[in-house]
Amino acid sequence: MIEAGTNEKGDARVRIESGKREIIVMSKLERLYGDAIHKTVEEMTEGIDAKIIVEDQGALDWVIRARIESAIRKYRGEKE
Numbered sequence: 001m002i003e004a005g006t007n008e009k010g011d012a013r014v015r016i017e018s019g020k021r022e023i024i025v026m027s028k029l030e031r032l033y034g035d036a037i038h039k040t041v042e043e044m045t046e047g048i049d050a051k052i053i054v055e056d057q058g059a060l061d062w063v064i065r066a067r068i069e070s071a072i073r074k075y076r077g078e079k080e
Helices: 030-044 061-075
Strands: 002-005 012-018 022-027 050-056
Touching: 002 061, 012 061, 022 030, 030 050, 030 061, 050 061
Parallel strands: 022 050
Antiparallel strands: 002 012, 012 050
């Protein structure tokens, strides 16, 4: 399992686990931004065959994108 981010307010934790492609988004603001977060995850992780879990604590879009990018790089074995 690969992980990036924290559960602190204003941040997001992104986990990538081996397995069938699945995207799970959990957000404090699910009603307002759940669809937008899910779309961002879909776009950024296209081609990755794994389970992707995003736990949002009210992060801005650019924070979520940075956490996803960091998790993808770790998943691919790239150095930070």
